[in-house]
Amino acid sequence: MTIKYFDRINRSSILCLIIIKAKDAISVKLEVKNLSFAYPKSAPTFSNVNFDLHSGESLVILGPNGAGKSTLLNCLVNLLTPVSGTVKINDAEIHRMNPKEVAQEMGYVQQQLLSVFSYSVRDYVVMGKAPYLGMFSQPRKEDYEKVDQLLEEFGLSQFANHSYADLSGGQRQRVAIIRTLIQTPSIILLDEPTAHLDVGNQYKTVEKIKELKKQGYAVIMTTHNPDHALILDDKTGILEASGRFTFGEAKDVINEKMLNELYQCDLSLKEVPELNHQICVYMGGKNND
Numbered sequence: 001m002t003i004k005y006f007d008r009i010n011r012s013s014i015l016c017l018i019i020i021k022a023k024d025a026i027s028v029k030l031e032v033k034n035l036s037f038a039y040p041k042s043a044p045t046f047s048n049v050n051f052d053l054h055s056g057e058s059l060v061i062l063g064p065n066g067a068g069k070s071t072l073l074n075c076l077v078n079l080l081t082p083v084s085g086t087v088k089i090n091d092a093e094i095h096r097m098n099p100k101e102v103a104q105e106m107g108y109v110q111q112q113l114l115s116v117f118s119y120s121v122r123d124y125v126v127m128g129k130a131p132y133l134g135m136f137s138q139p140r141k142e143d144y145e146k147v148d149q150l151l152e153e154f155g156l157s158q159f160a161n162h163s164y165a166d167l168s169g170g171q172r173q174r175v176a177i178i179r180t181l182i183q184t185p186s187i188i189l190l191d192e193p194t195a196h197l198d199v200g201n202q203y204k205t206v207e208k209i210k211e212l213k214k215q216g217y218a219v220i221m222t223t224h225n226p227d228h229a230l231i232l233d234d235k236t237g238i239l240e241a242s243g244r245f246t247f248g249e250a251k252d253v254i255n256e257k258m259l260n261e262l263y264q265c266d267l268s269l270k271e272v273p274e275l276n277h278q279i280c281v282y283m284g285g286k287n288n289d
């Protein structure tokens, strides 16, 4: 088993959540077969993870703290080597690809975003182009124009010339997503992209993912909020503490029994007439009264 260095993420501009984009309308297929992983001298983190994801689809991965969601994403982007199983993008096995090739296909926004960069936000974001640049080449004017356009779209223009290190956790998270979009991968993974966000920015992020799907991206995100899966109403993966992974449509895999067992908490699913999906509500023990 090989644990690759975190530092590679910066060099190759792989960022953590997963999004897949159809480059120039090319359709993309991510195929995960019988994927199992264990840290050294530890019980398996997960076993036999199986799913396919296509361009324009999203996969929301739910699971309690420590279940292995980040570990699974790290295996998908080839930062961790699984004990067994395969990950293929358009039939190419990811473990046979070099870091630059992986970064051209997959953009990864990790959960822990380092605050050590002294670059301006604009320069940090444009580094998303790194997988396409030669050793001595520079980003082009069009690359900076795209950066400025995305900063504007995400409401972050006023921070363009600020130091990345001075941003708040939530601002860094959104800037990291923009850097991933500049990377124009075929696949983007987002690990808890809403973790540092206020409630408004959480839902804006979910809406952004809907937009990205429409543009042809496929998105994989981890979250602790089942409502994100219910809103996106697409593929959902449930990773239990036991390492068992269940994959299916949100409406087929999310139910009250599953939620209560997964989170060891009194949760209900409620219909909201104005919405065409259910929402998850904490019952505060009312179900046990």
Ligand SMILES: Nc1ncnc2c1ncn2[C@@H]1O[C@H](COP(=O)(O)OP(=O)(O)OP(=O)(O)O)[C@@H](O)[C@H]1O
Residues within 6 Å of the ligand: 039, 040, 042, 045, 063, 064, 065, 066, 067, 068, 069, 070, 071, 072
């Ligand atoms: N480098 C490592 N070596 C050994 N064990 C590890 C390592 N990294 C993580 N773990 C363990 O693997 C398990 C899964 O961790 P992981 O971070 O993937 O879970 P998670 O579902 O993403 O958790 P959270 O929701 O709290 O972010 C945990 O028990 C964690 O302690």
